[in-house]
Amino acid sequence: AQTVTQSQPEMSVQEAETVTLSCTYDTSESDYYLFWYKQPPSRQMILVIRQEAYKQQNATENRFSVNFQKAAKSFSLKISDSQLGDAAMYFCAYLNAGGTSYGKLTFGQGTILTVHP
Amino acid sequence: EPEVTQTPSHQVTQMGQEVILRCVPISNHLYFYWYRQILGQKVEFLVSFYNNEISEKSEIFDDQFSVERPDGSNFTLKIRSTKLEDSAMYFCASSGPVGVSYEQYFGPGTRLTVT
Numbered sequence: 001a002q003t004v005t006q007s008q009p010e011m012s013v014q015e016a017e018t019v020t021l022s023c024t025y026d027t028s029e030s031d032y033y034l035f036w037y038k039q040p041p042s043r044q045m046i047l048v049i050r051q052e053a054y055k056q057q058n059a060t061e062n063r064f065s066v067n068f069q070k071a072a073k074s075f076s077l078k079i080s081d082s083q084l085g086d087a088a089m090y091f092c093a094y095l096n097a098g099g100t101s102y103g104k105l106t107f108g109q110g111t112i113l114t115v116h117p
Numbered sequence: 118e119p120e121v122t123q124t125p126s127h128q129v130t131q132m133g134q135e136v137i138l139r140c141v142p143i144s145n146h147l148y149f150y151w152y153r154q155i156l157g158q159k160v161e162f163l164v165s166f167y168n169n170e171i172s173e174k175s176e177i178f179d180d181q182f183s184v185e186r187p188d189g190s191n192f193t194l195k196i197r198s199t200k201l202e203d204s205a206m207y208f209c210a211s212s213g214p215v216g217v218s219y220e221q222y223f224g225p226g227t228r229l230t231v232t
Contacts, residue, residue, distance in 0.1 A: 033219045043206055045160070045223035052219075091160060095219055103148050103212060104173055105221060107160040 002027045004094050006108035013082045014116050020067075021077045021111045023092030031097045034068065034075045035105070039089040048090070051075065053097070079113075087115045119143040121224035123209050129230045130199055138194045138227045140209030147213035149192045150221060151184065153177070153205040160208065166192065199231045 003026045013019035025034070036048040051059045051068050058066050063083075067076045079086055092108040122141045130136050142149050151163040165172040166184055183195045192211075196203055206228050210221040 035220075037223075042225070043154075043228075044225045045208060045210075047220060047222065050220060093160075095221075097219060103150060103165045103219075103221065104162045104175075105150075105152070105160075105210075106162065109159045 002029070002032075002094050002096065002106050004092050004106050004108040006090075006092055006111050008111045009109070010112045010114070012114040012116060013079070015082055015084060017082055018078060018080045019082055019113065021079075021090050021092075021113065023075045023077070023108055025073050025075065025092070025094050025108075027073070027094065027096070029096050033095045033097055034066075035093040035095065036064070036066070036077045037091045037093060037107075038086075039091060039110070040087070045091075049077070082115050084115050084117060087113055089113075121209055121211055121222050123207075123224035123227050125227060126225065127228045127230070129232065132201060132231055133198050136196050136199055136229065138196075138207050138209075138229070140192045140194075140224055141190050142192055142209065142211030143213075143222060144190070145213060146211035146222075148172075148211060149184075149186070150210040150212075151194045152208045152210065152223075154208065154226075155205045163194070196229075199229075201231050204229060204231045 005024045032053045034051045038046045049061045063080045065078045089110045091110045094106045124139045149166045154160045163178045164174045181197045206226045208226045209224040212221045
């Protein structure tokens with residue numbers, strides 16, 4: 001079974017600074033996707049960024065980028081120029097893209113990000 | 118921009134009662150999911166649904182749970198006899214339209230409180 005681990009229960013950052021959230025995962029599959037979801041206080045789950053395992057290039061979405069280390073099974077999220085609106089719980093998630101996949105997302109425990117003005 | 122909607126936003130029910138949580142997935146999506154999140158904990162997969170049948174379910178999804186797509190737009194989760202431990206946020210998600218597109222879009226959730 002796949003597992004996702006976020007070892008940082010809480011992180012904080014000053015506005016306009018950069019912060020990195022860590023995520024590791026365990027899988028024996030070779031074809032999978034990784035995601036970061038943001039959950040603000042409203043508790044809505046918002047997709048931030050995704051990474052296909054077969055792609056070596058790290059995904060980037062505006063101020064959000066990932067550092068995907070497939071051999072190390074590591075998938076960290078970097079938020080540049082942090083804004084007050086980035087404050088939220090961030091979840092790392094894994095999805096097996098293989099033949100037996102039916103779309104089950106496996107989530108980590110989450111990291112609460114606080115942004116200080 | 119298309120979005121997943123869920124009703125009600127908050128439901129309070131007594132232990133032993135049946136509840137139905139409703140979702141309207143994005144219209145051209147083919148794959149539908151339910152997840153739950155107990156307060157302060159991680160999001161857990163319950164069930165996936167495709168082509169009018171369950172594709173995969175977790176061990177949480179026991180005989181007390183059922184899902185249905187009663188028409189072309191709604192996707193429902195029924196809990197037959199609620200327990201206190203069913204209190205959680207329930208999220209519906211959808212993906213598609215062709216194959217499993219791997220990007221699941223979540224609704225705003227229904228907060229279920231069982232008293």
